Amino acid sequence: ILLCDFWKIDLQKLNLIKEDILKQPLEPKKHSDSFCGLYVDGTGKLTFDMADATFASFKIYSQYDYPIYLFIPHNTDSDEISKIIQKYPNTKVYSIPPLKNALEYNSWMMNYPWFLIDPKFENVMTMQEDSATIKDGWEDYVLNGNWDYIGSPWKSDITVLTKNGPLKTLRVGNGGHSFRKLSKIKKVVEFINNNGGQHKYFTGIKINGELKQQNSWLAEDAMIVSVGATFDLLKLPTEQEAKRFGHEPIELSLYMDK
16 A cells, blocks of 8 residues: 555544655655656645645655645645645745635646646656655656556545546545546646536536435546546546555555565
8 A cells, every 4th residue: 555545544544654754764856757746735824734744755765855846825834834834845835715615625726736747747647645655666666557646545435436437446546645647637728618617518416326426526536536427537546556555544554564
């Protein structure tokens, strides 16, 4: 397992994992632009402590020192961002509009960051406060698999609904901490925009066959992978291949089994 997403783990376990990550040495590495990280916080409340373990894990378990794109609102505490840049100098900070809730975050994540990242960064690893890279070798795994997108499997069958009918039902995968090929994600977003854009194209979502939403405010990962899989715009892994990449959530005992 190369990474984990913590969002269903209780706070005590989350803090134990973060503490363990931050005990690892952060050694200097040669810079490379073959990959980049992507971290988005739309709340304006990002602090150094919130981002530290996630940033550290990406640096510790990568072959090289890759840049991280950090998108934050202008009202984020500048002292906290200075601390991040001081420890992780290969960070590219960009200002974005405040994203007041998860609905706005998902809409922004689907529509915008892929066109703000320098096209030379074809290989992108998205990350969040509640996720981390936990083992080296992830670059070789994703490149040898030649996937356009890989994230840990969902626990349920996801079926995204559109004005033209349901898309392909999927188990792969979670976008909170995921690998994506930039040019291929752009093609997916362009397909959606050519069909009227997010709020004219998507109409809802089913989980395990049960209707859960009847609106267009969907999770960005569900929108992107469903369109990509249905119209052969993305090469996705099997569920088993995705499980080798990441778990969401991860059991503490599994994480501690080095």
